[in-house]
Amino acid sequence: MKVALFIPCYVDQFYPKAAIATLELLEKFGLEVSYPKNQTCCGQPMANSGFEHLTKGCNNLFVQNFLGYDYIVCPSGSCVMHIKDHLHTEENEAAAQDIRTKVYELTEFLVDVLKIEKLEASFPHKVGLHQSCHGQRGLKLSQMTELMAEPFSKPGHLLSMVNGLELVELDRKDECCGFGGTFCVTEEAVSVKMGKDRVLDHERNGAEYITAGDLSCLMHMEGILKRRGSKVKIIHIAEILNHHLS
Structure with a gap:
């Protein structure tokens, strides 16, 4: 192909x-x-x-x-x-x-x-998965929690195959991070407050890393984390799925 x-x-x-x-x-x-x-x-x-x-x-x-x-x-x-x-x-x-x-x-x-069922990847860390709005609600990459339907998560399925990775349970699994493209420029106060709430959920539940399929969301949260002096880091899901211990 x-x-x-x-x-x-x-x-x-x-x-x-x-x-x-x-x-x-x-x-x-x-x-x-x-x-x-x-x-x-x-x-x-x-x-x-x-x-x-x-x-x-x-x-x-x-x-x-x-x-x-x-x-x-x-x-x-x-x-x-x-x-x-x-x-x-x-x-x-x-x-x-x-x-x-x-x-x-x-x-x-x-x-x-590709229907991947096995990954040769290792990432021995506690990871919080951020479900970006476009991915979840537009592309249907994971189930929306407000629906009475069978839960699923394509990113979560792949992360479950990574050796040593512990996926932390969040209080609000599919809450928006507040980035929203130009929304974070035109409505910066609302955007920042939403971002703070999102990173606090990950911090409160012990995440060492926040991952997602959208670096726009991660970039927004990374700025908030750095300004807070947080030890939590961001990483794109591709970097985790491709990661192996040397």
């Missing part, structure tokens, strides 16, 4: 280790992964701010970069959801619609496509 790696701009600029871990993890499962070098922003920040009409260039470039692949894998639920729901182009709408069916968030791809 032809697999393309889609790396969001903020991951590329601020957290390249998560991108490298995603690539190495996919290659461990025997996949030949390509990285289209001309990729840039997917257009989500503009669309979420009410300027979707300005995303034409982003949409056209995305189609040019990722046309012809069997799967497109990305370590960011919010960017994946944007492409799944909003990618379109007047120049080649058929290609855009096809790409929308082939883009996957990393844990979704590992569980639903």
